[in-house]
Amino acid sequence: MYKIETLLKYDFFKKKIKENSLSHILDSLTGVITRPVIIEFVQTMIRQKVPFALAIVDLDNFKSINDNFGHDQGDLVLQKVSSDLISYLGDDGLLGRIGGDEFLMINFKYLTYDDLHEYYEGMCINETVFRKALQLDGGKAYISSTIGSAIFPKDADNYNDLFALIDKTLYRGKSKGRNCYIIYVEKLHKDLTVQKLSKHSLLFTMKNLANAFDTGEDLRVALVRVGQPLCAELHIRDCYYIRKNGDMLRFSDGICIGKADDIGNIVEDFSYHTDDYSELERLCPNTHEIIKKLQIETILVVKIAFKNEDFGFILCPGEYIRRLWQDEEKALAFFVGRMIAEFEERSAL
Numbered sequence: 001m002y003k004i005e006t007l008l009k010y011d012f013f014k015k016k017i018k019e020n021s022l023s024h025i026l027d028s029l030t031g032v033i034t035r036p037v038i039i040e041f042v043q044t045m046i047r048q049k050v051p052f053a054l055a056i057v058d059l060d061n062f063k064s065i066n067d068n069f070g071h072d073q074g075d076l077v078l079q080k081v082s083s084d085l086i087s088y089l090g091d092d093g094l095l096g097r098i099g100g101d102e103f104l105m106i107n108f109k110y111l112t113y114d115d116l117h118e119y120y121e122g123m124c125i126n127e128t129v130f131r132k133a134l135q136l137d138g139g140k141a142y143i144s145s146t147i148g149s150a151i152f153p154k155d156a157d158n159y160n161d162l163f164a165l166i167d168k169t170l171y172r173g174k175s176k177g178r179n180c181y182i183i184y185v186e187k188l189h190k191d192l193t194v195q196k197l198s199k200h201s202l203l204f205t206m207k208n209l210a211n212a213f214d215t216g217e218d219l220r221v222a223l224v225r226v227g228q229p230l231c232a233e234l235h236i237r238d239c240y241y242i243r244k245n246g247d248m249l250r251f252s253d254g255i256c257i258g259k260a261d262d263i264g265n266i267v268e269d270f271s272y273h274t275d276d277y278s279e280l281e282r283l284c285p286n287t288h289e290i291i292k293k294l295q296i297e298t299i300l301v302v303k304i305a306f307k308n309e310d311f312g313f314i315l316c317p318g319e320y321i322r323r324l325w326q327d328e329e330k331a332l333a334f335f336v337g338r339m340i341a342e343f344e345e346r347s348a349l
Contacts, residue, residue: 001031002086002094009091012044027097029075030082038096038104043159045106046152052093053116054162055105055149056170057085060178060324062101065141073136077143084129088122111151113183120147120181131179144324146173147181155184168192176235177323202328205233206335213339220254222343227251230336234316234329241340242313248290257294260287263301263313271330273300275323291317300325304337311341 007013007025016025016037027034033041045052059081066074078101085095085103093107110119123129124144133140148170156162169182169189176182182189208229216222227239231251239251246261262284266272274280275298281288291299298318304311314337316325 032082033096035098052106052108053151055147056166057103058146059101060144069136069138116183144179146178150184179324223251223254240315244312258290263287267301271302273325298323302333304341306341
């Protein structure tokens with residue numbers, strides 16, 4: 001929780017504290033700056049032409065924490081994250097809460113891409129702020145965030161444009177699988193829009209996947225055609241179908257790249273995901289050997305069930321560790337797997 005003496009270091013707050021009660025300035029739950037005040041502070045810094053970096057910090061899958069542990073435990077998570085962020089920022093900037101699980105962070109010290117990259121990385125390593133498990137009543141919750149950031153005045157010279165950039169980079173991070181930070185780079189992000197980055201409805205996406213799959217006259221062609229939109233939706237380079245006999249077929253060309261006949265040893269439920277391959281190496285050495293050769297950093301494996309029997313698996317590789325696979329992404333993998341299973345059964349008749 002911010003203390004008065006910390007805020008009084010800024011001329012803006014010397015006047016603000018005289019005019020307003022502390023309840024107007026500080027969020028009652030987290031003790032960080034309230035939405036209207038932090039936005040006014042940012043706008044004031046822009047008018048005064050003070051350089052700074054601005055970021056939206058969005059907690060990943062926070063709704064699931066509330067659903068699984070209760071809102072009181074969710075409040076504890078918000079308080080812990082706020083406290084850790086305040087400590088990490090120190091005298092370099094200020095933190096405000098702009099939504100239920102969204103924070104606005106302004107820092108005045110790190111104003112180049114390389115410096116910001118190192119700064120945000122520091123928040124995510126060694127369990128400093130994020131990428132760590134918090135013990136709650138009922139179990140542990142993994143805490144991570146997606147961050148979108150840009151720099152004033154390098155990237156934008158007014159509040160509306162600056163906020164639009166950090167909003168866009170935040171959505172870019174979410175589209176990449178969350179649990180990451182995206183710093184605005186004009187040549188990479190200039191033409192992106194939130195509308196382009198936002199996912200289509202699940203129904204629309206499933207319809208496109210079904211149409212693509214149905215145009216395949218054999219399994220190889222069907223895999224190639226459905227793999228393109230599936231990989232685009234999941235933001236991955238390729239995908240793999242592990243048949244009942246263990247053959248691991250690559251979607252991009254339908255070729256069998258090895259025998260993953262032991263993957264079932266580790267997938268006990270509907271799905272399995274990890275970036276720690278120690279257990280995979282012990283229980284599934286054949287699958288682990290293939291993944292090691294492919295240099296895959298994290299995997300999602302979804303079991304295909306068809307007519308009350310297991311019918312293989314869909315394996316989706318992530319391109320960076322700690323990717324958070326969402327339920328809708330698992331659903332899409334299962335949907336494609338189910339179409340493949342039905343195709344295989346019809347072909348066997």
